[in-house]
Amino acid sequence: MIDLKEIKEIVQETKKEALEEQDILIYTLHKILDKIENNYIPDEVAKIVSEELKIPLSKVYEVLTFYTMFSTKPRGKYIIRVCTSLPCHVVNGREIIQAIKEELKIDFGQTTNDGLFTLEESSCLGLCGVSPVIMINQDYFGDLTPEKVKEILRKIKGGEKI
Numbered sequence: 727m728i729d730l731k732e733i734k735e736i737v738q739e740t741k742k743e744a745l746e747e748q749d750i751l752i753y754t755l756h757k758i759l760d761k762i763e764n765n766y767i768p769d770e771v772a773k774i775v776s777e778e779l780k781i782p783l784s785k786v787y788e789v790l791t792f793y794t795m796f797s798t799k800p801r802g803k804y805i806i807r808v809c810t811s812l813p814c815h816v817v818n819g820r821e822i823i824q825a826i827k828e829e830l831k832i833d834f835g836q837t838t839n840d841g842l843f844t845l846e847e848s849s850c851l852g853l854c855g856v857s858p859v860i861m862i863n864q865d866y867f868g869d870l871t872p873e874k875v876k877e878i879l880r881k882i883k884g885g886e887k888i
């Protein structure tokens with residue numbers, strides 16, 4: 727259940743920052759995303775952001791659909807972004823992808839039935855020196871092997887801190 731009053735309060739707070747339109751919009755959406763369980767921005771929230779920031783709703787959706795960190799559809803609690811760019815690909819990136827798909831029984835763009843994980847493709851995550859690399863929410867994991875990645879996922883499933 728989304729607390730729309732809280733969403734309005736967040737926007738009121740972010741409005742105090744002296745930021746350009748695009749920056750305030752992204753900053754606000756990030757702050758809101760932290761408060762919404764399924765890692766997405768629902769329509770009613772997008773509308774509040776548009777009204778409170780006086781930014782056209784079409785512009786809000788433009789940002790929501792352009793940046794992969796945002797989504798307008800519910801996603802898992804943990805977003806796994808797998809780098810599929812060449813440097814990661816050539817150091818067994820494909821095996822990492824396979825291991826994740828096997829462990830979670832989902833494909834790219836899908837969410838596990840328990841609502842815990844969503845799997846997404848990403849271009850270079852900027853850590854090619856430790857490829858293959860994935861990102862889970864805000865955390866990066868490099869020098870991965872299929873075993874290591876499965877262990878990370880099992881720890882998260884078991885409620886362990888990673």
Ligand code: FES
Pocket residue numbers: 809810811812813814815849850851852853854857858859
């Ligand atoms: S290519 Fe994968 S992190 Fe750069």
